[in-house]
Amino acid sequence: MAIALLSLxxxxxxxxxxxxxxKGQPATAKPTxxxxxxxxxxxxxxxxxxxxxxxxxxxxLNARQYVQQIIAKDREFTRxxxxxxxxxxxxxxxxxxxKSLAKMRGRYASLVLEYSQTERxxxxxxxxxxxxxxxxxxxxxxxLETIKTAILDGNAEVDGVKAARI
Numbered sequence: 060m061a062i063a064l065l066s067l068x069x070x071x072x073x074x075x076x077x078x079x080x081x082k083g084q085p086a087t088a089k090p091t092x093x094x095x096x097x098x099x100x101x102x103x104x105x106x107x108x109x110x111x112x113x114x115x116x117x118x119x120l121n122a123r124q125y126v127q128q129i130i131a132k133d134r135e136f137t138r139x140x141x142x143x144x145x146x147x148x149x150x151x152x153x154x155x156x157x158k159s160l161a162k163m164r165g166r167y168a169s170l171v172l173e174y175s176q177t178e179r180x181x182x183x184x185x186x187x188x189x190x191x192x193x194x195x196x197x198x199x200x201x202x203l204e205t206i207k208t209a210i211l212d213g214n215a216e217v218d219g220v221k222a223a224r225i
Contacts, residue, residue: 141214145206148217153206160199167192 120128170189174181181189209215211223 138212138214141209145209145215148206148210148215150217150219153217156199156203156206160196160203163192163196163199167196 174185213222
């Protein structure tokens with residue numbers, strides 16, 4: 060990576076033009092491509108200044124700023140989608156989900172205990188039942204965490220519950 064160093068004479072020549080261009084003010088003389096390159100501007104900034112759109116040069120984002128924008132947009136889109144999808148949640152809906160999850164956990168634990176009591180190896184059908192139950196439990200747990208996070212983030216409302224402060 061090369062770093063352009065300007066001589067004092069070059070800096071005196073380019074600096075007023077660049078300042079004027081970045082502020083959107085007309086400069087006495089338009090900077091040349093070599094002036095801009097020597098000033099240490101990125102290719103995008105040089106192109107924007109050359110084409111006469113100084114606002115674009117000032118608005119050019121670095122990678123970190125762009126990623127921050129992506130994260131903010133992701134949050135915004137997720138928030139609007141969660142509000143649309145979940146709407147207003149009744150406490151009874153959450154309770155029914157918790158009861159269903161508890162039943163699956165209990166069923167899984169009892170099956171594991173039951174299958175561990177036999178001398179025979181576990182059969183294919185029993186193994187499939189355990190695997191399916193474990194996958195359903197995992198999905199319900201992830202879903203519950205998603206809903207809890209949505210409630211805490213203010214992306215879902217629950218009847219009778221004050222919204223969390225964001």
